[in-house]
Amino acid sequence: MRLGARLAIVAVTALFSIGRPALAAPPQTPPAADLATLQQQLNALRSEYDAKIGNLETRLKAAEDRAAAATAAAPVATAAADAPPPAEGEVVIAEAAPEPMVHTSSANAMNPGISVVLNGNYVATSHDPAGARIAGFPLSADAGPFSRGFSLGESEVTLAASVDPYFAANLTATFGRDDTVSVEEAYVQTTTLPAGFTLKAGRFFSAIGYLNERHAHNWSFIDMPLPYRALLGVQYGDDGVQVRWLAPTPFFLEVGGELYRGDHFPAGNGDRNKPGTETAFVHAGADINDDSSWLAVASYIHADASKRDTGGDIFDGNTDLGILSGVYKWAPGGNPTQRNLTLSGEYFFGRQDGTFNAVPTRRNENGWYAQGVYQFTQRWSAGLRYARLGDVGAPLTLTGSALDGFGHAPSAVTGLLEYDSSEFGRFRVQYTRDMAERRDNDELMLQYTVVYGPHGAHRY
Amino acid sequence: MRKAILGALGAALLATGAASPAAAALQVFACEPEWAALAHEIGGDKVSIYAATTGVQDPHLIQARPSLISKARTADLTVCTGAELEIGWLPMIVSQSANKKIAPGQRGVFQPTDYVKLLETPASLDRSQGDIHAGGNPHIQSDPRNMLPVGKALADRFAELDPANAATYRARYAAFATNWTAALKKWQTEAAPLRGVSIAVQHRSWVYLENWLGLHRVVALEPKPGVPPSSGYLAQVLEVLKKQPVKMIIRAAYEDERPSEFVGGRAGVPAVMLPYTIGGSDQAKDLHSLYDDTINRMLKALK
Numbered sequence: 001m002r003l004g005a006r007l008a009i010v011a012v013t014a015l016f017s018i019g020r021p022a023l024a025a026p027p028q029t030p031p032a033a034d035l036a037t038l039q040q041q042l043n044a045l046r047s048e049y050d051a052k053i054g055n056l057e058t059r060l061k062a063a064e065d066r067a068a069a070a071t072a073a074a075p076v077a078t079a080a081a082d083a084p085p086p087a088e089g090e091v092v093i094a095e096a097a098p099e100p101m102v103h104t105s106s107a108n109a110m111n112p113g114i115s116v117v118l119n120g121n122y123v124a125t126s127h128d129p130a131g132a133r134i135a136g137f138p139l140s141a142d143a144g145p146f147s148r149g150f151s152l153g154e155s156e157v158t159l160a161a162s163v164d165p166y167f168a169a170n171l172t173a174t175f176g177r178d179d180t181v182s183v184e185e186a187y188v189q190t191t192t193l194p195a196g197f198t199l200k201a202g203r204f205f206s207a208i209g210y211l212n213e214r215h216a217h218n219w220s221f222i223d224m225p226l227p228y229r230a231l232l233g234v235q236y237g238d239d240g241v242q243v244r245w246l247a248p249t250p251f252f253l254e255v256g257g258e259l260y261r262g263d264h265f266p267a268g269n270g271d272r273n274k275p276g277t278e279t280a281f282v283h284a285g286a287d288i289n290d291d292s293s294w295l296a297v298a299s300y301i302h303a304d305a306s307k308r309d310t311g312g313d314i315f316d317g318n319t320d321l322g323i324l325s326g327v328y329k330w331a332p333g334g335n336p337t338q339r340n341l342t343l344s345g346e347y348f349f350g351r352q353d354g355t356f357n358a359v360p361t362r363r364n365e366n367g368w369y370a371q372g373v374y375q376f377t378q379r380w381s382a383g384l385r386y387a388r389l390g391d392v393g394a395p396l397t398l399t400g401s402a403l404d405g406f407g408h409a410p411s412a413v414t415g416l417l418e419y420d421s422s423e424f425g426r427f428r429v430q431y432t433r434d435m436a437e438r439r440d441n442d443e444l445m446l447q448y449t450v451v452y453g454p455h456g457a458h459r460y
Numbered sequence: 461m462r463k464a465i466l467g468a469l470g471a472a473l474l475a476t477g478a479a480s481p482a483a484a485a486l487q488v489f490a491c492e493p494e495w496a497a498l499a500h501e502i503g504g505d506k507v508s509i510y511a512a513t514t515g516v517q518d519p520h521l522i523q524a525r526p527s528l529i530s531k532a533r534t535a536d537l538t539v540c541t542g543a544e545l546e547i548g549w550l551p552m553i554v555s556q557s558a559n560k561k562i563a564p565g566q567r568g569v570f571q572p573t574d575y576v577k578l579l580e581t582p583a584s585l586d587r588s589q590g591d592i593h594a595g596g597n598p599h600i601q602s603d604p605r606n607m608l609p610v611g612k613a614l615a616d617r618f619a620e621l622d623p624a625n626a627a628t629y630r631a632r633y634a635a636f637a638t639n640w641t642a643a644l645k646k647w648q649t650e651a652a653p654l655r656g657v658s659i660a661v662q663h664r665s666w667v668y669l670e671n672w673l674g675l676h677r678v679v680a681l682e683p684k685p686g687v688p689p690s691s692g693y694l695a696q697v698l699e700v701l702k703k704q705p706v707k708m709i710i711r712a713a714y715e716d717e718r719p720s721e722f723v724g725g726r727a728g729v730p731a732v733m734l735p736y737t738i739g740g741s742d743q744a745k746d747l748h749s750l751y752d753d754t755i756n757r758m759l760k761a762l763k
Contacts, residue, residue: 001515075481090728162564165565167554170692191555191560191563192563193558193560194559194560196533196557197558198558198560238564242716245558246529246530246556246557246558247533248533248534249528251526252526252527252529252530253526253530283526284526285525285526285527286527286530287525287527288525289516291529293523293525293526294526329523329525330522333514333516333517333714334513334514334516334517334522334523335516335518335521335714336521337518337521337714337716338716340523341591378688378716379688387632420586421590422519422687423548424587424688428674436758441697452587456551456552457524457548457549457550457551458524459524459552459556460523460524460525460526
């Protein structure tokens with residue numbers, strides 16, 4: 001035996017000794033002086049473990065035999081062997097030869113689930129969208145219309161995994177067509193709090209309203225309806241914390257609230273100690289029968305803005321907004337594969353109070369939309385949406401500013417046709433008659449969206 | 461308004477404190493009717509069972525409805541097929557339910573596919589192959605023999621979660637096993653004429669049934685699992701059926717009847733709807749009548 005091997009044995013024996021004090025050599029014995037004893041001890045250990053492993057193997061074999069017997073041949077059941085050997089196997093039409101086994105090495109076994117969303121658009125409009133606005137509503141930068149021509153939509157990469165037995169984490173980064181990368185969502189969420197509580201911290205979309213929490217690839221139409229664009233800057237997402245509590249009731253009842261930094265429209269410049277945005281929401285829902293179900297949401301958001309800049313207009317003050325949402329879903333027998341219908345509508349009402357370009361302003365705002373998407377046969381669906389914002393008017397001193405709607409109530413009618421190649425591939429054509437300004441605008445949009453990688457299920 | 465928010469949260473906390481613990485019975489959330497029925501056979505009145513789907517719903521594709529979340533919230537145990545059958549909806553339900561008992565890896569998760577040997581385990585995983593399941597074909601309930609190992613494991617799990625009633629669960633399983641063994645013998649005799657019969661299937665959800673009854677699957681009407689067939693593909697299927705005739709084309713109650721009716725009509729072969737699970741047909745009312753009806757429908761098609 002070479003010296004290295006001997007040393008290794010000594011080391012191994014020493015390790016075992018730590019765990020098994022009974023076998024420990026007397027500490028005063030110099031290791032080299034007692035190699036024979038060590039060898040003996042090692043042999044004893046080896047035979048002991050051999051016996052244990054042998055025993056385990058026997059038991060495993062027995063267990064496997066029992067399981068196999070139970071599966072393949074219950075007492076009277078026909079074992080597969082009795083079956084006549086199939087003359088020929090199943091005929092598989094036009095399919096590639098089987099590929100080799102997938103092996104997962106331990107190095108990447110703990111990698112998070114990575115899913116990617118890609119989408120692209122083609123947009124044609126009757127007027128240049130560069131100067132487009134929604135009459136009477138100052139718009140945040142991302143609430144503008146899509147640019148014309150071909151464009152890559154936001155590509156989204158999501159990394160999600162459990163952190164440990166107590167937390168799960170999710171990061172969604174988006175790559176804009178202008179080569180900017182932004183963090184859309186990045187949060188940790190509890191998984192094992194008692195009594196139906198869930199806490200979330202980080203950056204995430206608010207659970208207010210019905211559509212707000214959805215990522216762009218999961219919107220029912222290519223764009224968000226007018227009230228979301230005008231009143232929430234498309235959708236409210238910010239840095240903060242959230243608590244949700246699911247009641248132990250026979251129907252679905254969830255309440256929750258959020259505290260946010262207050263950077264996102266309608267808040268702005270949240271650099272201060274206290275939170276800039278607070279929300280509260282109640283979700284309730286149930287089945288009506290096997291075919292249909294409903295969800296209702298009541299939400300409230302309060303947002304403080306300090307020197308919020310929308311296209312050069314500065315707003316200081318706060319916004320209170322309430323949202324009432326209703327959703328109805330129908331599928332024959334609860335089987336949505338062939339045909340299903342989703343109807344939803346939301347009503348927004350609120351008040352803005354502060355100074356707009358240093359002019360005191362206080363006004364009530366409101367808006368609503370109603371939409372329906374009907375899948376009329378497997379893979380094909382059609383949708384219709386109507387959205388409207390109230391004409392709120394501006395104080396005399398702000399005539400002609402972004403707050404001035406010139407007596408026009410913005411509205412839009414949208415039609416949609418969608419084809420799904422599978423759950424993971426989608427093609428859409430959407431036409432909008434946009435009456436958000438005094439001058440009507442026709443918009444035609446084409447879009448593809450694909451999702452690949454392990455993509456989680458979507459909310460209701 | 462800030463006070464209102466805090467007030468709401470405080471009220472929520474109080475309500476939690478007031479919520480009394482669930483009644484002594486185990487609350488079982490069964491994803492499919494067959495497992496709800498098996499849980500009932502073993503648990504009797506000691507368990508309270510909610511079946512999340514019906515026999516005419518495709519268990520691959522269920523909307524994450526609010527009602528499912530509220531039922532999962534109070535569950536002590538989920539009994540869901542596993543092997544990724546419910547991957548499209550169950551994880552969302554479980555995470556929204558905020559119920560740590562049924563979180564992945566907990567003892568409140570029981571997956572029948574963990575207790576039988578799965579067939580058709582894919583050699584490779586790629587979505588170009590359609591809706592494949594990494595662990596193997598999950599449709600194990602089409603072979604009634606699988607009810608024995610699954611039932612035994614379920615009785616053990618009930619006993620573990622509710623030790624006070626352990627003896628009851630074991631005794632009920634023993635009674636079920638005796639009863640079921642006799643039924644298996646009866647079905648084997650009845651189904652003898654089906655041995656070696658060639659069939660076509662719509663979705664490859666019948667491999668365990670084929671194995672049990674000794675059926676010979678010639679072709680599937682779906683080009684890839686979960687991918688609906690095009691008319692061109694169905695024409696190819698018809699060509700195959702000319703060379704290798706089959707006695708019937710089978711499909712599950714929840715599937716679109718058109719592809720099997722179309723091919724059946726052209727090839728002069730009966731298209732047979734099988735209940736697939738309890739509630740899939742009027743006759744399939746419980747575990748016994750599920751297999752009675754399955755065999756009857758196939759025997760009828762053979763005549």
